[in-house]
Amino acid sequence: MEKIETHIVVKMDKAVRLSDYGGKAFSLLPTRKGVKKAITKGLVFVNGERGKTGDWLSGGETLELFKPNIKKGGRKLRIKIPVIFEDDHFAIVSKPAGIPVSGNQFRTLESALSFNLTVSTQPDVLRHPKPVHRLDHPTSGLLIIAKTHKTLTAFSKLFEERKVQKEYMAICIGSLKPAFEISSTIKTKDSFTHVESLRSVPSEKYGTLSLVKLSPTTGRRHQLRIHMFENGTPILGDKQYSLKNKVLYGKGLYLFASKLSFDHPIEQTKLTFDLPMPSKFEKIFSSNSEEE
Numbered sequence: 001m002e003k004i005e006t007h008i009v010v011k012m013d014k015a016v017r018l019s020d021y022g023g024k025a026f027s028l029l030p031t032r033k034g035v036k037k038a039i040t041k042g043l044v045f046v047n048g049e050r051g052k053t054g055d056w057l058s059g060g061e062t063l064e065l066f067k068p069n070i071k072k073g074g075r076k077l078r079i080k081i082p083v084i085f086e087d088d089h090f091a092i093v094s095k096p097a098g099i100p101v102s103g104n105q106f107r108t109l110e111s112a113l114s115f116n117l118t119v120s121t122q123p124d125v126l127r128h129p130k131p132v133h134r135l136d137h138p139t140s141g142l143l144i145i146a147k148t149h150k151t152l153t154a155f156s157k158l159f160e161e162r163k164v165q166k167e168y169m170a171i172c173i174g175s176l177k178p179a180f181e182i183s184s185t186i187k188t189k190d191s192f193t194h195v196e197s198l199r200s201v202p203s204e205k206y207g208t209l210s211l212v213k214l215s216p217t218t219g220r221r222h223q224l225r226i227h228m229f230e231n232g233t234p235i236l237g238d239k240q241y242s243l244k245n246k247v248l249y250g251k252g253l254y255l256f257a258s259k260l261s262f263d264h265p266i267e268q269t270k271l272t273f274d275l276p277m278p279s280k281f282e283k284i285f286s287s288n289s290e291e292e
Contacts (some may be wrong), residue, residue, distance in 0.1 A: 001066040006063070007025035008060070009021065015056040015058045017055065018057055025065075026099075034153065038065065043065060045063070046061055046063060048062070059261055076114050081093050081095070082094040083271055084118055084142065089150075090132075090145060090147055092143070092260065093113075095141060101273050119147075124150050126146065132146050138253035139256070142258070146230060158262055158263070166215065167258050168213070168216075168224060168258060171209055171212075172209070173206055173243065179194070181195070182195060186220040187221075191226075193216045194215040198211045198213060206258050225241045236253075236284075237251055256275075256277065259273065
């Protein structure tokens with residue numbers, strides 16, 4: 001293993017456990033959770049010996065943090081995922097519809113990341129690139145991928161502080177007001193979405209179909225789909241949150257993560273990523289192809 005940080009413990013009046021002190025010792029492990037994981041994986045040494053979470057420190061000890069060995073090769077899901085942006089810290093990919101972000105099965109977007117992304121050269125590189133947030137199985141669009149422990153922690157904080165702005169495009173069944181807010185409780189937690197209606201077309205089968213922009217300020221599971229269903233204007237193609245006899249089968253869910261804005265977690269520059277609307281959305285407004 002390669003050593004990436006060394007720290008000499010300062011003299012203390014009262015002994016402290018290694019798991020509690022580690023966050024002060026290593027800049028690459030700013031959280032207690034990250035320290036405990038590193039200790040458990042055998043990456044933290046005390047005076048040349050593998051450290052344990054219960055080791056007591058009083059001062060003068062030499063702490064060393066080692067880089068995990070990244071295995072080359074291994075089993076990868078070899079499907080092409082569009083990479084919108086990539087640097088040594090994180091990446092932005094365009095998730096295809098119909099594939100889960102992660103899970104117990106092998107065919108997930110997470111399993112395909114190592115095939116599509118380059119390995120970070122940073123000392124705290126993750127063993128495998130890790131999605132920072134979720135998109136539902138049938139939802140397509142922009143997804144943030146962390147490549148290092150530091151960026152994973154930083155993005156978690158950005159999401160917790162609601163400093164990542166997300167926009168989605170959806171086609172909904174029915175007419176909507178030009179702009180309004182939806183707020184409700186989802187599994188005991190408050191949820192908020194700003195809705196903006198952009199275009200509408202008549203539909204023989206559905207009455208009216210509307211193109212809407214959805215801007216959530218919270219990130220509850222299925223939030224946008226639930227909110228539009230509760231509004232009486234469910235998202236076209238949604239089989240779970242749907243009106244009776246108004247489900248479109250065979251063409252997927254018309255929900256697309258179109259835009260992300262946030263500050264680069266390392267360089268602090270403002271970044272915005274914006275994808276064009278999928279062709280299947282445009283077709284709705286050029287013909288009633290969903291009714292064929």
